[in-house]
Amino acid sequence: xxxxxxxxxxxxxxxxxxxxxxxxxxxxxxxxxxxxxxxxxxxxxxxxxxxxxxxxxxxxxxxxxxxxxxxxxxxxxxxxxxxxxxxxxxxxxxxxxxxxxxxxxxxxxxxxxxxxxxxxxxxxxxxxxxxxxxxxxxxxxxxxxxxxxxxxxxxxxxxxxxxxxxxxxxxxxxxxxxxxxxxxxxxxxxxxxxxxxxxxxxxxxxxxxxxxxxxxxxxxxxxxxxxxxxxxxxxxxxxxxxxxxxxxxxxxxxxxxxxxxxxxxxxxxxxxxxxxxxxxxxxxxxxxxxxxxxxxxxxxxxxxxxxxxxxxxxxxxxxxxxxxxxxxxxxxxxxxxxxxxxxxxxxxxxxxxxxxxxxxxxxxxxxxxxxxxxxxxxxxxxxxxxxxxxxxxxxxxxxxxxxxxxxxxxxxxxxxxxxxxxxxxxxxxxxxxxxxxxxxxxxxxxxxxxxxxxxxxxxxxxxxxxxxxxxxxxxxxxxxxxxxxxxxxxxxxxxxxxxxxxxxxxxxxxxxxxxxxxxxxxxxxxxxxxxxxxxxxxxxxxxxxxxxxxxxxxxxxxxxxxxxxxxxxxxxxxxxxxxxxxxxxxxxxxxxxxxxxxxxxxxxxxxxxxxxxxxxxxxxxxxxxxxxxxxxxxxxxxxxxxxxxxxxxxxxxxxxxxxxxxxxxxxxxxxxxxxxxxxxxxxxxxxxxxxxxxxxxxxxxxxxxxxxxxxxxxxxxxxxxxxxxxxxxxxxxxxxxxxxxxxxxxx
Ligand code: DGJ
Numbered sequence: 001x002x003x004x005x006x007x008x009x010x011x012x013x014x015x016x017x018x019x020x021x022x023x024x025x026x027x028x029x030x031x032x033x034x035x036x037x038x039x040x041x042x043x044x045x046x047x048x049x050x051x052x053x054x055x056x057x058x059x060x061x062x063x064x065x066x067x068x069x070x071x072x073x074x075x076x077x078x079x080x081x082x083x084x085x086x087x088x089x090x091x092x093x094x095x096x097x098x099x100x101x102x103x104x105x106x107x108x109x110x111x112x113x114x115x116x117x118x119x120x121x122x123x124x125x126x127x128x129x130x131x132x133x134x135x136x137x138x139x140x141x142x143x144x145x146x147x148x149x150x151x152x153x154x155x156x157x158x159x160x161x162x163x164x165x166x167x168x169x170x171x172x173x174x175x176x177x178x179x180x181x182x183x184x185x186x187x188x189x190x191x192x193x194x195x196x197x198x199x200x201x202x203x204x205x206x207x208x209x210x211x212x213x214x215x216x217x218x219x220x221x222x223x224x225x226x227x228x229x230x231x232x233x234x235x236x237x238x239x240x241x242x243x244x245x246x247x248x249x250x251x252x253x254x255x256x257x258x259x260x261x262x263x264x265x266x267x268x269x270x271x272x273x274x275x276x277x278x279x280x281x282x283x284x285x286x287x288x289x290x291x292x293x294x295x296x297x298x299x300x301x302x303x304x305x306x307x308x309x310x311x312x313x314x315x316x317x318x319x320x321x322x323x324x325x326x327x328x329x330x331x332x333x334x335x336x337x338x339x340x341x342x343x344x345x346x347x348x349x350x351x352x353x354x355x356x357x358x359x360x361x362x363x364x365x366x367x368x369x370x371x372x373x374x375x376x377x378x379x380x381x382x383x384x385x386x387x388x389x390x391x392x393x394x395x396x397x398x399x400x401x402x403x404x405x406x407x408x409x410x411x412x413x414x415x416x417x418x419x420x421x422x423x424x425x426x427x428x429x430x431x432x433x434x435x436x437x438x439x440x441x442x443x444x445x446x447x448x449x450x451x452x453x454x455x456x457x458x459x460x461x462x463x464x465x466x467x468x469x470x471x472x473x474x475x476x477x478x479x480x481x482x483x484x485x486x487x488x489x490x491x492x493x494x495x496x497x498x499x500x501x502x503x504x505x506x507x508x509x510x511x512x513x514x515x516x517x518x519x520x521x522x523x524x525x526x527x528x529x530x531x532x533x534x535x536x537x538x539x540x541x542x543x544x545x546x547x548x549x550x551x552x553x554x555x556x557x558x559x560x561x562x563x564x565x566x567x568x569x570x571x572x573x574x575x576x577x578x579x580x581x582x583x584x585x586x587x588x589x590x591x592x593x594x595x596x597x598x599x600x601x602x603x604x605x606x607x608x609x610x611x612x613x614x615x616x617x618x619x620x621x622x623x624x625x626x627x628x629x630x631x632x633x634x635x636x637x638x639x640x641x642x643x644x645x646x647x648x649x650x651x652x653x654x655x656x657x658x659x660x661x662x663x664x665x666x667x668x669x670x671x672x673x674x675x676x677x678x679x680x681x682x683x684x685x686x687x688x689x690x691x692x693x694x695x696x697x698x699x700x701x702x703x704x705x706x707x708x709x710x711x712x713x714x715x716x717x718x719x720x721x722x723x724x725x726x727x728x729x730x731x732x733x734x735x736x737x738x739x740x741x742x743x744x745x746x747x
Contacts, residue, residue, distance in 0.1 A: 033157050034138045036131065040079040043131070043138065045155065046070060050162030050306050054099050055080030059092075060127040062099035062140065062153075064189035068252065069308050083273070090272050097189035097275055100142065100153055100168060102126040103182075110220070110267045110279040112184040113151065113170065115291075118177040126151055148173035153186075156301075158325055161317045163305040165259075169298045172291035179501070180291060182284030185302035190240065190254055190276040197244050198268055199311070201235040201568055206556040206589060208232050208537040209568030211651060213246065216270050224265040226285045228439075228454070228490030228507065232538045236264050237572035238278060239314055248312035248646055249690065255314040256280070256304030257572060259326075259542035262511035263287070264300075278304075286493070288504040297508075300543055311571070312690075316643050319574035323641060326545050327577070328522060334529075335636055336550055336576060336607035337368035338629055339416065341483070344557065344583050345613035348375035348382055351396040356407050361614035363411035365622060366629035370408045371416035371483055376401070378428060384451045387423050388430030390469045401477050409478070416481030419473070421466045422514070423452045423487065437462050439506070441494035449488030456495055457517075458509035467517045474525045484518075484548065486534040511543070518547035531579065537565075540573060550577045550607060557583040557611060558590050559602035560733060563650040563657045563674055566605055575661070576640035580604075581611030582625070594733045596621055597704050598674075600628040601735040605659055605672050607640060608632045631703045635670045635739060638663040642670075645690040650674070656684065662691040669698070669740040673705070675729040683708075688724035689740070692717030696746025705729060705736025714743060 035044050041056040042065065053065040055077070063080035071077075085095035091106040102124030103111035116122045126142040129150075138155040150171040157164050166186035172178045190196065196216040200223050203210050214221065223238065225231035236258035245251055256278065258264055263283035270276055280302045289297050303321070307313045324331040340362035342350060350372055359370045374380065376396060378389030386393075392400050401417075408415045424431045424438060426448070431438070438453040440446050446453055455462050473479065495503045518530065532544045533552035540551045553569045556562065562580065569578055580603035586593045603609065610625070617625070632639075642661040650657035657674040669692060675684060692698060699714040700707065708726040712719070720740065727736050 033136050033159055034133050034155070036133060037076070040076065042077050042079060043140070044077065045138070045157055045164065046073070047157065047159045047162040049308075052164060053077050056128045057082050057096065061093075061096070062128055062142070064097040064099055067188070067190065067254065068306055085273070095271065095273050095275070097277070098187070099189075100126065100151065100184075100187060102144065102151075109271055109277060110184075110187070110269050111182065112168070112187055112279060112281075113180070114182045114284075115149075115178050115180045117147075117174070124149065149178065158321060160324065161305060161321045162307075163303050163317065163321045163325075165301040165303045167299045167301045169296055170291065171296040172293055175293055177293070178291045180289040180297060182282070182287065183289070183297065183299055184279045184281035185258065185299040186281075186304075187277050187279040188254070188256060188302075188304050190278075192274045193242060193276070194274050195244060196240050196242055196270075196276050197246070199239040199241070199246070199571070201237055201572065203232045203235075203537070203568075205232055205535050205538070206554060208554045208556075209235075209565045211568045211571060215244070216240065216268060216276055218270050218272070218274075221268040222265060223268070224283050224285070225263050226283055228263055228493060228510070229486065229534060230261050230264070230539045230541045230544070231489065232534075232536065235572060236260065236266060236280065236541050238266055238268060239311055239571065240268070240276065240278070241311065247310045249310045250308070251310045252306070252308055253311050253314040254304065254306050255318065256302060257318065257542050258300060258302050259546065260300035260511070261514065261539055261541050261543040263507050264541075282508060286504060287507055288501070289508065290501050290505075303542060312646060315571050315646075318572060319576070319644065322542070322545060322574045323576060326542055328547060328549060333549065333576065335640055336579075337414070338366065338632060339369040339371055339481075339579075339609045340367040340614075341371045341373055341581060341609055341611045343373035343418075344581075344588070344611045345615070346373075346375070348380060350375040352398070352404055355404050358614055359404070359408050359411055359413065361617070361622075362610065363413055365610070365625040366633070367610060368413055369416055369481055370411075370413045371418065371481060372404070373418040373483065374420075374485070376417070383425075385425050385427040387420060387425040387452050388428040388455075390419070390421075390473060405478050414480035415478065416483060417473070417477075417479050418483045418485060419470065420485040420487060421470060421517075422455050422457055424455055425452050427451075436497070439490060439493050440496065441492050442496045444492055444494070447491035449491070452488060454488065454490055456506065456510065457513045458495060458506045459497065463513040463517060467520055470517070470521055471524060474521065474528055479528065481529045481531070483531045483533055483552070486539055488535070489538075515543070515547055522547065537569070540569075545573075545577065550579050552579050553606075556589050557581050558587040558592055559594050559599045560592060560676065561589060562602050566602075567646065567650050567657070570644055570646065570659075574640075575606045575644055578606035579609050580606035581609040583611045584613055584616065592733075596624050598733050598735045600625070601672055601704060601737050602674070604628065604632050604635075604737065605639065605661075608636070628703070631737075635661075635668065635703075638668045638670050642668075643691050647687060647690065648673075648685065655679065658687050660689055660691070666693050666696070666746070667742045671725075671736075671738045671740070673727050673729060673736045673738075675731070675734040677732045678730045684727045684729040686724040686726050688722065689717075689720040692721055692740070693742070693746035694718035694721065696742045697744045698740040699743045700725070700738050700740050703737035703739060705734070705738070707738065717746065
């Protein structure tokens, strides 16, 4: 090769080498979920659809830089700089979007951490010290400017959904005692804007899961529970949309949920420069956590995500996240069995013969799990006595639970049992023996709720007792499922057995022991599944869902009310965990009469259960029910683990409600449609499906109700999504369920 040719060859080879190196670097950068740029001091989290970034500013404080749709790998975010604001009244600490702000200096926005030292100092200013990246996890270490008061921020990223979990560990390495007055898991910052609106869930007993929408304007919106548990009134979930359209299938939505089952608070704040900040953690109301030198406190996890696919996609991401990351059986939870529950049939009047008879009837329609509810123990004939005495009632079950359990097994079902382990009736042997075991302030009244008091689970002896009782129950009986109930909120939350400065730890210590008991029981009895119930949906959150397999969304089983209850529930939680029973008509809640078909279709939108008094059913009812239970088993994978599309909302007195569940593999879609009342001969609105493969062919079949005459028997996904289907629904409280099976084409 002559020198000129060699030079040419060398230049080409060098270019090729450089390209390889750059591509390799880009590939590595692309593949890494979490990166830190030392030159700009910027942390960047990238998943397929989402980017989240924060930096260390010139004051060494962490400042959010970006949270939204995925940015290109080459988009180098500029370093963080404090906002100048107005130096008199709006200082940089308050107008710069801090990731985690200590209350100190001149901070006026919601602090993440507020504390006081024994010497009276209450100033806390946190600065970046160091960090550690470990796969999808990032820890950032902060320290106060003067004291070794340390905070470690944990970030954990789920690449599949783009959902990030954030929590904080507070460590007192100083030489004096510190008391934490308020501590959040995280603050989530959104860019400045005046067109944000907030969605959140409110309710009460028998009226849970009502979706609320309000514009975010200057000031704070506080969502909270001060009741010791999650509560029916507010749920620790939020969604924020930009633009105010709230479309189901497009638009920027930021959403989040706090994994905590005790008193909690989420504050949605619009600051003076229209920046939106969402801060969530333990509720600071009546809270105080002393930290002696060397002690620490960790917060629950506050999860949040972003999508440009509208609120419908936000819900689907949360559903996926719950199934694959949160539930005890993640990443592939077992499909929920069809269960029967005795509560609405018998109330407290359970006995061996009666339960065996109900079990026979339940088995005849294909039920897979038979659950005996309240009334089987102690002197529990109504809600005045017996709670706390977890001994089988000898009059009702002379030979213990074994004969009933054997019978249930012989019928081909597994057996479940109701318990309410955290409570006690004053009229019980347990309370007579241990009146000091309940939450109380010495010498003050003990307010009862449903004639019961709350055991102080924060106490080690109470925690040990509850664990032993349940462990014995599960060790001596072949029980596959516990319905874990919790039927009142706290009052007089005193813990007189510990020093006064330790007593307010009860809010956290109680819940931690609850989680500990659940975890230990699951470890010792790995096959046992658990439902979280609190007078209906009073304890549903991502914390309890880490320890339980399903939840009871509401005591309200009216199938019409359930449409809006289930609709609200679905914004935050997966249909897989949403138990829904078919009960009697007229329903006890509203005295409303509905057909068995309507009741089944309403319940089949979630995890199906039967709670009716089967002794009152006709042979036709049994035949109808048997068909629906069989149908449900064939579609439940789509309903429970599929993708949910809310096509028509039942909210705001809408006469129509439609949902569609699409199987994960796209092979099936199930449409549920409800008509509350026909009016003026209007036809049912045409239903356009979503989430199908446009190129695949789908053939419909009816479980109940029909499309109008002349509807194509089979068509492309594009046809069903763009043209849609007309349903022949008329009358009052009518319902239809149509299954679309993929019969070919597509991918
Ligand atoms: C409240 C629950 O929500 C009901 O389903 C039932 O289990 C009762 N408690 C039993 O007391």
